[in-house]
Amino acid sequence: MTREAPAESYDPNAIIDKWMKVWDDLHVYEADGLTEGDDATARSYVVSMYPYPSGDLHMGHAEVYSISDAIARYVRMQGHNVLNAIGWDSFGLPAENAALKRDLDPRDWTYANIAVQAESFRRLGVSFDWRTRLHTSDPEYYRWNQWLFLRLFDRGLAYRKEAAVNWCPNDRTVLANEQVIAGRCERCGTIVVQRPLTQWFFKTTAYAQRFLDDMAQLEGKWPHEVLAIQRNWIGRSSGAHIDFAITGRAEPVRVFTTRPDTLFGATFFVVAVDSPLADELCTDEQRAAFEAYQQTAATATEIERLATDRPKTGVFLGRYAINPAGGEQIPVYAADYVLAEYGTGAIMAVPAHDQRDLDFARAHGVPVRVVIATGEPDPAETGVATNGDGRLVNSGEFDGLPVEAAKEAITAKLAAEGVGEAAVTYRLRDWLLSRQRYWGTPIPIIHCPACGLVPVPDEQLPVELPTTGYELRPADGESPLSSATDWVNVECPSCGGPARRDTDTMDTFVDSSWYFLRYPNPNYTDGPFDPAGVARWLPVDEYIGGREHATGHLMYARFITKVLYDLGMVPFVEPFTKLMNQGQVIMAGKAMSKTLGNLVNLQEQIAAYGPDAVRVTMVFAGPPEDDIDWADVSPTGAMKWLARVWRLTGDIGVLPAPSEPDLALRRSIHKLIAEATTAMDTRRLNVGISRLMELTNLLRRAVDTGVGPGHPTVREGAEALVRMLSCFAPFTAEEGWERLGH
RNA sequence: GUCCGGGUGGUGGAAUGGCAGACACAGCCGCCUUAAAAGCGGCGGCCGAAAGGCGUACGGGUUCGAAUCCCGUCCCGGGCACCA
Numbered sequence: 001m002t003r004e005a006p007a008e009s010y011d012p013n014a015i016i017d018k019w020m021k022v023w024d025d026l027h028v029y030e031a032d033g034l035t036e037g038d039d040a041t042a043r044s045y046v047v048s049m050y051p052y053p054s055g056d057l058h059m060g061h062a063e064v065y066s067i068s069d070a071i072a073r074y075v076r077m078q079g080h081n082v083l084n085a086i087g088w089d090s091f092g093l094p095a096e097n098a099a100l101k102r103d104l105d106p107r108d109w110t111y112a113n114i115a116v117q118a119e120s121f122r123r124l125g126v127s128f129d130w131r132t133r134l135h136t137s138d139p140e141y142y143r144w145n146q147w148l149f150l151r152l153f154d155r156g157l158a159y160r161k162e163a164a165v166n167w168c169p170n171d172r173t174v175l176a177n178e179q180v181i182a183g184r185c186e187r188c189g190t191i192v193v194q195r196p197l198t199q200w201f202f203k204t205t206a207y208a209q210r211f212l213d214d215m216a217q218l219e220g221k222w223p224h225e226v227l228a229i230q231r232n233w234i235g236r237s238s239g240a241h242i243d244f245a246i247t248g249r250a251e252p253v254r255v256f257t258t259r260p261d262t263l264f265g266a267t268f269f270v271v272a273v274d275s276p277l278a279d280e281l282c283t284d285e286q287r288a289a290f291e292a293y294q295q296t297a298a299t300a301t302e303i304e305r306l307a308t309d310r311p312k313t314g315v316f317l318g319r320y321a322i323n324p325a326g327g328e329q330i331p332v333y334a335a336d337y338v339l340a341e342y343g344t345g346a347i348m349a350v351p352a353h354d355q356r357d358l359d360f361a362r363a364h365g366v367p368v369r370v371v372i373a374t375g376e377p378d379p380a381e382t383g384v385a386t387n388g389d390g391r392l393v394n395s396g397e398f399d400g401l402p403v404e405a406a407k408e409a410i411t412a413k414l415a416a417e418g419v420g421e422a423a424v425t426y427r428l429r430d431w432l433l434s435r436q437r438y439w440g441t442p443i444p445i446i447h448c449p450a451c452g453l454v455p456v457p458d459e460q461l462p463v464e465l466p467t468t469g470y471e472l473r474p475a476d477g478e479s480p481l482s483s484a485t486d487w488v489n490v491e492c493p494s495c496g497g498p499a500r501r502d503t504d505t506m507d508t509f510v511d512s513s514w515y516f517l518r519y520p521n522p523n524y525t526d527g528p529f530d531p532a533g534v535a536r537w538l539p540v541d542e543y544i545g546g547r548e549h550a551t552g553h554l555m556y557a558r559f560i561t562k563v564l565y566d567l568g569m570v571p572f573v574e575p576f577t578k579l580m581n582q583g584q585v586i587m588a589g590k591a592m593s594k595t596l597g598n599l600v601n602l603q604e605q606i607a608a609y610g611p612d613a614v615r616v617t618m619v620f621a622g623p624p625e626d627d628i629d630w631a632d633v634s635p636t637g638a639m640k641w642l643a644r645v646w647r648l649t650g651d652i653g654v655l656p657a658p659s660e661p662d663l664a665l666r667r668s669i670h671k672l673i674a675e676a677t678t679a680m681d682t683r684r685l686n687v688g689i690s691r692l693m694e695l696t697n698l699l700r701r702a703v704d705t706g707v708g709p710g711h712p713t714v715r716e717g718a719e720a721l722v723r724m725l726s727c728f729a730p731f732t733a734e735e736g737w738e739r740l741g742h
Numbered sequence: 743g744u745c746c747g748g749g750u751g752g753u754g755g756a757a758u759g760g761c762a763g764a765c766a767c768a769g770c771c772g773c774c775u776u777a778a779a780a781g782c783g784g785c786g787g788c789c790g791a792a793a794g795g796c797g798u799a800c801g802g803g804u805u806c807g808a809a810u811c812c813c814g815u816c817c818c819g820g821g822c823a824c825c826a
Contacts, residue, residue, distance in 0.1 A: 009780085224746075224747085225746060225747065225820080225821080227746095228745070228746045228747090228821075229745095229746080229820090229821050229822085231745090232744095232745060232746085232821060232822050232823095233821080233822075235822080235825065237825075237826080239826085255826080256825095256826070257826060258825095258826065259826080270826090309824095310824085312824085335824095336824085337824045337826095338824080338825095338826075339824075339825065339826090341825090342825045342826080343825075343826065347826050348826085349826085350826090354826065355743095355824095356824055356826075357826080359824095425825080425826090426825095427822085427825050547820085547821095550821080551821085551822095620754090620755095620765085620766075621754065621755085622754060622755055623755085626754095626755090628754090629753095629754080632753060632754050632767080633754065633766095633767075634754090634766075634767050634768085636767090637766060637767055638766090640780095641766085643780095643781095644781095647781090684756095686754095686755075686756090686765090687755095687756070687764090687765080689765080689766095690755090690756075690764070690765035690766075691764095691765080692765095693765055693766075694764080694765065697765095700782090704782075
């Protein structure tokens, strides 16, 4: 049949205000009961990694929230009581940079950006429950960072030690990693050096094994890749600790090895050049050579340090280690290929069966002794260490044992003699959380000359940031807060004498390691989070965010959750039941950046195509996990589809002509509905949209050349289409629903 | 080096043991239009006139049947990287 040309046309931006007001007035996206309610319906807690307010929303935000909102809306349509939460990660470096550059208070810049982003979220039609809204830079929030810090401090999980930090010699200030560009200071271009300063740490290493063990619950629910990255990052190695006596020293030195079976092949001993032990073991005769080497090692550039094929250097320290198996004396070297922070900072070197040790031995004329017969060529001649399986040789009573049996037998013998034991080591390091910056949570510790480190009493929290009288770029390299003298100088809570506040602030990853616990009741004042809200919603059912957080935020959130479990504050050990990593939005094969000049502006896209078409484009582009190349997708195509749906609903109109259902058409409609549902259940959101497009085409044909627009089966299909569409394009769906007479 | 992914039309992708290329983008053709846009309809892996044959990086294998499972090779992306 022919249709008259539409007198009006689909205008995606004309329908935004109308529906925003309706949704607000009816509170349609508010969950049923934040901290209490009947338990008849299933509940789902949907959280997207919260935004950082560095300006207006960008394309990346649009992708994450298009995906998470489609999931939230779908689950809600399935009958769940859904809490779709939002807040802001509002402490952090860009606010400080903006403040320096424009002579602003970081607060003004931050809260202005939050206001802009909040309005943009509303105009994008994201179905947040705005009652969850929190900002981590609010004193009411960061107060609880401080409270949590003190609980970790009480338990010995927060401690101070010296660590290397980035230091700009020109600006005489500490730099965050993000401020170091290609080894140079972001502001002045000076080459950045490492400088030791005393820093605060959280003892994440105490939880290394639990991180691994609890992954059993995440298997199949988190992306396989993220679990693999975390396992890699934790880096569990099992082997043995072995004690070597040292000539002229009372105490033995302990090493860690994964190859106790090669103990008889140890022909030298190495300690990390930058460890205190190297300095202590050095004899007077070797002192000059050692200090010269120490200098060379300390000034190696980052690029040299990263090269894996650099020559093995080191210096003899003038002492010998005594092999606990056989009593052989072997020379002790200091070298930079042994890391001070890993294991014990000392190793037994077995050149025949370890490539690094062999490289060193060949460079320094140390003998090579094969102790595993692997059938491979002699490493002393080939320069290639052998690490295959085989039987022990040159190993006294252990000769003839295969590798695995020898590991056990030698470890058992060492243990029986009290000079070793089976041991596990992790590559994971403790979390360095102090920052020498202004715009973060002050560390609630007071330094008293008489009492030492004194926690600020809970009832004095929050320790609020000073709002005036500070200098953001102090001259002495300490935190900017050290120049706020009125704020820094306090009475010691313990002895009442003069004392100073800690002037460092916390890494913003502290803020983000527990924010999802506070969402159900962001105004709670009796603790960091409301136990009733946590009991009702946590753990998070659907967590959506970037893969780049695998070793950062996601590890920290897991850590804090486990600590809270140990404190009896939460009844679960894993915060996120299910995790989805969305991809990035890129442009013509490259990450969008100001320098490349390939930024796509979200508001311009919305102005051109409407919020719904931008959302549909994001979700339809491909699997949610994949990157979206904006050069390859078509917001025009998305908008055309939405216009087709819009016209279809207008053509069908309000009053169906009475007639019998068309069974064949009905079957086709319901097959597509079923397929769309399966796709949504398995989170193949792009496939879900394609089924809705097929349904649109089917109904268009039915209207034009089939049973006609007034047929009840067409109407049934159109109503289903519009309802499912609301997951992706809420404004157009509402408009279509209304055009269908609702 | 090591660990984890991946390789399907011009493009994004669909199909996870059962009709390869759904759905869309870009392209071409037709209808409509004075015209254009919009809209509606159609074509579209490769070879071939057709019949037919070939085809999911490459080589082998399992199976009645393989894009899908197994082995090997090549290539691409990502994590970690002197971690003992």
